[in-house]
Each structure stands twice: as C-alpha cells, then as structure tokens.
Amino acid sequence: MKILVLTWEFPPRLVGGIARHVAELYPELVKLGHEIHLLTVEFGQAPLYELVEGIHIHRVPVGYGNDFFHWVVNLNQSMGMHGGKLMMEEGPFDLIHAHDWLVGDAAIALKHTFKVPLIATIHATEFGRYNGIYNNDSTYISGKEKLLAYNAWRIIVCSQYMRREVERVLESPWDKIDVIYNGIRPEKKPRWQDFDAWNFRRRYAEDREKIVYYVGRMSYEKGVSVLLNAAPKVIWEMGGNAKFVIIGGGNTNHLQQQAWNLGIWDKCYFTGFMSDDELNKFQTVANCAVFPSLYEPFGIVALESFAARVPVVVSDTGGLPEVVQHTKTGVVSSTNNSESLAWGILEVLKNPAYAQWLIDNAYQDLERRFSWPKLAQQTQAVYDRVVEERSHVHWE
The missing domain is CATH 3.40.50.2000 (Glycogen Phosphorylase B;)
Known part of the structure; x- marks a missing residue:
C-alpha cells in the first residue's frame, strides 16, 4: 500500500x-x-x-x-x-x-x-x-x-x-x-548504571531530596499551577526533603512568581528546555512524575515515564485515566485539586515498595497496550x- x-x-x-x-x-x-x-x-x-x-x-x-x-x-x-x-x-x-x-x-x-x-x-x-x-x-x-x-x-x-x-x-x-x-519505544531509556547518575542528579537536587518533576508545555491546560499549589504540603510532609523540577520551554514568569509567593522558591527548579538526551537521564534519577493536566487527550508523557521506570501521578481528565490505571500502574488524582494531587505524590514518595510495584506494572503495560x-x-x-x-x- x-x-x-x-x-x-x-x-x-x-x-x-x-x-x-x-x-x-x-x-x-x-x-x-x-x-x-x-x-x-x-x-x-x-x-x-x-x-x-x-x-x-x-x-x-x-x-x-x-x-x-x-x-x-x-x-x-x-x-x-x-x-x-x-x-x-x-x-x-x-x-x-x-x-x-x-x-x-x-x-x-x-x-x-x-x-x-x-x-x-x-x-x-x-x-x-x-x-x-x-x-x-x-x-x-x-x-x-x-x-x-x-x-x-x-x-x-x-x-x-x-x-x-x-x-x-x-x-x-x-x-x-x-x-x-x-x-512509545521504551528501549531508548538509559538505566541508572549506564551513566554517572549520582553526579548528574546533584545538578538538580541534594542527595536527601526526592525529585518530583513535570515535563511539558507551560500552557494553562497543563495544570502546572495546580502542582505548585500542591508542593507546600508535600514539602512539609517530607520534612523539607522534596525538590520540584519544572521542565519545558516557554514563559514561566507567572509560575516562578507563584512559587515565590508560596514560599517554596528554594524547593523549585525551572530548567527551561531540556534536550532528549538530558531528559532521558533526568527521568532515570527522578522519584515521581506528575502530570496535573486540566485537559489531556491522551498523555504520552505518562508513557515516557512508564518507560523511564518513574512512578506516575496524573489527574483524572481526558485520556489520562485510560493510560494510567489507578493504584495499578500509577496514581490518579482529582483534576484541578491540589489537595488530591499532594495526596497522590505523597503516596508514591512515602511508600517506596508501592512505588516500585507501580513501576513494574506500568513497564509491563507498555508491551501489553502501548x-x-x-x-x-x-x-x-x-x-x-x-x-x-x-x-x-x-x-x-
């Protein structure tokens, strides 16, 4: 044909x-x-x-x-x-x-x-x-x-x-x-042992800090402001040992101002654009991926995190609940609800064995459905x- x-x-x-x-x-x-x-x-x-x-x-x-x-x-x-x-x-x-x-x-x-x-x-x-x-x-x-x-x-x-x-x-x-x-093509993602992971990680967070990240466009419908509103509770519950990394190009001035107003400026890192090679390594060293969209037809970024073996927290909008099966391949929170989002992130950060179980299920789901x-x-x-x-x- x-x-x-x-x-x-x-x-x-x-x-x-x-x-x-x-x-x-x-x-x-x-x-x-x-x-x-x-x-x-x-x-x-x-x-x-x-x-x-x-x-x-x-x-x-x-x-x-x-x-x-x-x-x-x-x-x-x-x-x-x-x-x-x-x-x-x-x-x-x-x-x-x-x-x-x-x-x-x-x-x-x-x-x-x-x-x-x-x-x-x-x-x-x-x-x-x-x-x-x-x-x-x-x-x-x-x-x-x-x-x-x-x-x-x-x-x-x-x-x-x-x-x-x-x-x-x-x-x-x-x-x-x-x-x-x-x-997605999961085979392209590096593993921890493939590069100097600890030194790479230290560019973004201290060793004791858990890395929570968002990657994508900075448009309103991606819900980054909801993630920032959830961050203070997560930081408090983790005893200050959490770092929020916001990855993506575009204007982030309003989001940086929000982080300052919330008093979490020192716990946020706005990286700007990140190359694919850098992002693949970054995902390998991160502890939790969050996609708090207000509108999302599918959510291919969730698959990227599945492939990188990062536990995923998403909102229950659009196609995301079809991609991420709640409590099986990730955590699904209520859309535009920072309290629910903070709960989901803490479920992952506070329960390493549970997070690993989600990772294993999600990786298997890539071959099964994606x-x-x-x-x-x-x-x-x-x-x-x-x-x-x-x-x-x-x-x-």
Whole structure:
C-alpha cells in the first residue's frame, strides 16, 4: 500500500506530541510492507528530502505569514502543490493520512483532485483545549477541524475520551471513529548504571531530596499551577526533603512568581528546555512524575515515564485515566485539586515498595497496550478497511 502522510510536525521540528507520534508509528508501517511518503515543513538544516527509517520525508518551504493563520494558508499551499506533484509522479497512492487541522486544506484538496480516500488523526480539539469556543480565532480553528473530520473517510483518535469529544464537538458519527492509542519505544531509556547518575542528579537536587518533576508545555491546560499549589504540603510532609523540577520551554514568569509567593522558591527548579538526551537521564534519577493536566487527550508523557521506570501521578481528565490505571500502574488524582494531587505524590514518595510495584506494572503495560508494532497493526486494519470500501465506490 502507498500512503501520503501530511503533518506539520516531524523531527527535528518538535512542537507537541504529533512529531513523536508520526516518527514512531510510520517506521512500523514500513516494516509491514507499506510505502510511506511524509510531507512536512522545512526546518533548519534538515534536508528537503531524506529517507528516515524507511519513510520518504519531503520537507516543503513555507512562505512568511503576516500572522499564524496566514502562515497556515501558506503551509497548505506548499503541501498541496508538492503533494500533487508527488501523487502524479510517484502514484498512484492508496490513501492520504492527515494529522490535525493545520494540514487539512491540503489533504482535502488532494483527496478530491486525485479521488483518494482521506484518513484523519485528530490529536486534540480547540474546544477541548479551552473548554469551549470563546473567540473568532477558536471559531475558525474549530471550523477547520470539523471540515477535516467531515471529509475523512475514517477518523483515528488516541483515546475513548477523544472519541466522545470528536463525536460531540466535531459532529462526527460514532461508527466513523477508531480508537488507537499512542505508543512509545521504551528501549531508548538509559538505566541508572549506564551513566554517572549520582553526579548528574546533584545538578538538580541534594542527595536527601526526592525529585518530583513535570515535563511539558507551560500552557494553562497543563495544570502546572495546580502542582505548585500542591508542593507546600508535600514539602512539609517530607520534612523539607522534596525538590520540584519544572521542565519545558516557554514563559514561566507567572509560575516562578507563584512559587515565590508560596514560599517554596528554594524547593523549585525551572530548567527551561531540556534536550532528549538530558531528559532521558533526568527521568532515570527522578522519584515521581506528575502530570496535573486540566485537559489531556491522551498523555504520552505518562508513557515516557512508564518507560523511564518513574512512578506516575496524573489527574483524572481526558485520556489520562485510560493510560494510567489507578493504584495499578500509577496514581490518579482529582483534576484541578491540589489537595488530591499532594495526596497522590505523597503516596508514591512515602511508600517506596508501592512505588516500585507501580513501576513494574506500568513497564509491563507498555508491551501489553502501548507497543508501536501492535498499534501499527491496528492502523493497518483501518487502512485495509478503507481501501476495501473504496474499491466498491464509483467516485464521480
């Protein structure tokens, strides 16, 4: 099967979770015998064409935009032109697979021009991110999401929660939506004995301090402020022997001010951006990962912590309770509730044997439910279904 993939993110361009998703899914589909051509955005010194783990990567230049939406228009124009050229020269293609609304216009145009069925993976919705649609920008984005969902032969989402959300918010039929979880490659994580772990750890905390960390974007829906509100109770209960490490780029001034106001400034470390290599080592020496999101379609960061063998505490929002099974593979706390979050963190920090039991269960769950080879087979089943259905359709 020959598939054209459109995504605005692909390494080394990393914005959110889409880049990791597409970079780890499609090599497995290549192993299953499919030919994948992936269209993405030009970035830095990355070549305009290269073969990455069997995937044909095509990076297209995108003209400067007056604002974000103008840039997205330019993105779709470039992807549409390059995609059309590919489909004429390398075709015929069996499927088009688009990841999120930003590439929707190009994907829809290619679908109609070449009469090739379109599959859309919806990673998140504008409505979900802001718990509603409140301004013109959000109205525009939500409209584009609905248009992509409408034009898709089938829709893939990452959790049962997202299936309900896409049905409700994007007005998509329930039986048009397939749930396929995100996955991870656990083998890439180092172990304690693989590097000078104690000296590395001392860059972030004293030996006696337990390290509690968050990694991700600093946006409101990630709930970092809830974690900071939980920190004083945790620090008090641990006799001062806890350190909160906040990892991620973006503006953290308001969060640093919050830490100062709470009187925990000396127990917080805002690292800014951290490279993958550094983060992999950091997770190895940490004691507890916390993801207190207010909105989270899936929570691939939880899988990263599973793979790094770090006990996980999350909120019970979105897809997180599907990923983290409460009291079996992690602790699930009440959303936007700092008392509940502090309780969850203390359960892990005060009970090392329990924390290790959670770690062991979570690592086993990676192979059982979040293995990319298995998820690629589920994706292939969707592809097979669409191609088979397409064969019975006369497309005017």
